[in-house]
Amino acid sequence: xxxxxxxxxxxxxxxxxxxxxxxxxxxxxxxxxxxxxxxxxxxxxxxxxxxxxxxxxxxxxxxxxxxxxxxxxxxxxxxxxxxxxxxxxxxxxxxxxxxxxxxxxxxxxxxxxxxxxxxxxxxxxxxxxxxxxxxxxxxxxxxxxx
Ligand code: DQA
Numbered sequence: 553x554x555x556x557x558x559x560x561x562x563x564x565x566x567x568x569x570x571x572x573x574x575x576x577x578x579x580x581x582x583x584x585x586x587x588x589x590x591x592x593x594x595x596x597x598x599x600x601x602x603x604x605x606x607x608x609x610x611x612x613x614x615x616x617x618x619x620x621x622x623x624x625x626x627x628x629x630x631x632x633x634x635x636x637x638x639x640x641x642x643x644x645x646x647x648x649x650x651x652x653x654x655x656x657x658x659x660x661x662x663x664x665x666x667x668x669x670x671x672x673x674x675x676x677x678x679x680x681x682x683x684x685x686x687x688x689x690x691x692x693x694x695x696x697x698x
Contacts (some may be wrong), residue, residue: 556617558624559601576677593689609637621684623648628665639668646684649674
């Protein structure tokens with residue numbers, strides 16, 4: 553079984569970007585921790601970070617995965633194209649936000665992806681990614697979940 557881990561815009565600079573909000577863990581460290589946790593459950597993990605919305609949607613169209621963990625970054629707040637792509641991928645989707653988006657600026661209160669995510673975590677820092685992986689591992693047949 554394969555998990556597709558996706559990270560949206562500006563998350564490539566994790567560990568250096570706004571460390572007061574997002575912390576000092578780098579994206580490479582996040583991916584490694586997620587891959588290790590997935591492997592413990594017998595799952596493979598592939599990862600893409602992109603600042604280009606179309607690249608992420610193209611990746612979702614490849615349909616070579618059994619579950620998705622995604623931090624859509626700012627796209628969460630306005631991208632209906634990404635929302636529709638996640639809805640169409642027909643597998644379980646877990647949405648991660650490192651920060652507590654509900655407690656930040658008004659524009660972050662809107663989440664257009666939330667209704668197509670079966671699991672959502674925000675404000676738990678980088679460990680939120682591992683919570684999402686654990687949810688996937690605990691979901692016996694993710695294709696039945698949506
Ligand atoms: C984020 C929150 C978003 O509002 C922001 O645009 C990000 C990161 C988070 O992980 O807390 O890029 O998704």
